[in-house]
Amino acid sequence: MLNFKTKTFNCPHCETHTKHKWCYLAKGGISENGFNYYLGFVPDLIFGLCSHCNNFTLWLNEKIVYPHFSLAPQPTEDMPLGVKETFLEAREIVMNSPRAASALLRLSLQKLIKHLGEKSRNLETAVSNLVDNGLSKKFYDALLVVRVIGKNAVKPGVINSKDDVKTAIALFNLLNMLVESTITQQRKVNQLYTSLPKLKSVKRRKKMQRKKTKAVQKREIIPKPTLLYR
Numbered sequence: 001m002l003n004f005k006t007k008t009f010n011c012p013h014c015e016t017h018t019k020h021k022w023c024y025l026a027k028g029g030i031s032e033n034g035f036n037y038y039l040g041f042v043p044d045l046i047f048g049l050c051s052h053c054n055n056f057t058l059w060l061n062e063k064i065v066y067p068h069f070s071l072a073p074q075p076t077e078d079m080p081l082g083v084k085e086t087f088l089e090a091r092e093i094v095m096n097s098p099r100a101a102s103a104l105l106r107l108s109l110q111k112l113i114k115h116l117g118e119k120s121r122n123l124e125t126a127v128s129n130l131v132d133n134g135l136s137k138k139f140y141d142a143l144l145v146v147r148v149i150g151k152n153a154v155k156p157g158v159i160n161s162k163d164d165v166k167t168a169i170a171l172f173n174l175l176n177m178l179v180e181s182t183i184t185q186q187r188k189v190n191q192l193y194t195s196l197p198k199l200k201s202v203k204r205r206k207k208m209q210r211k212k213t214k215a216v217q218k219r220e221i222i223p224k225p226t227l228l229y230r
């Protein structure tokens, strides 16, 4: 959590956990001759200077207003494009409207589950099918808690008053973890398999198969002898 005036926090510019210098903003006029006039400090507006990258953050009434800051994680590498679009849209608004972000994230989850090949329109059935096919049961339990499935489920895209920042952040993380456990894991296994020397038995089987195919082709090419003269 990014807290106003804490001694150290993750700088939104360089993402380094470092110290920040806090400065008040003054009202006044400056010309080439120096200070012309001074009208005191600007109330409630403070800036923090990062000791690592020297960039500044601007805070109004103890809330960061620059740069745009989101507690939500970035989408994971293998997230499908359609899912990612909604994920990023939710990321933009989560700090101001966690309820709207949660509605978008449930839509993202629905899109992801469809992308994973689940045809059932009922999300609970679709998630159960994924669990039957090897997905950790913990996903099912977590989706129950954040009301994606179950008797208290909120329909994807629908605003619900109970959704808060904590629920939205859990939904962001669940989406990322679901992508990693399915798409990323499958991609990594495929990459590993293709990088491995093929097993002898597999090689031999393929060689035999090739031989068989060639023999069949040869038989098909040789014309059957026909008796033209008797």
Ligand SMILES: [Zn+2]
Residues within 6 Å of the ligand: 011, 012, 013, 014, 015, 016, 050, 051, 052, 053, 054, 055
């Ligand atoms: Zn920095």
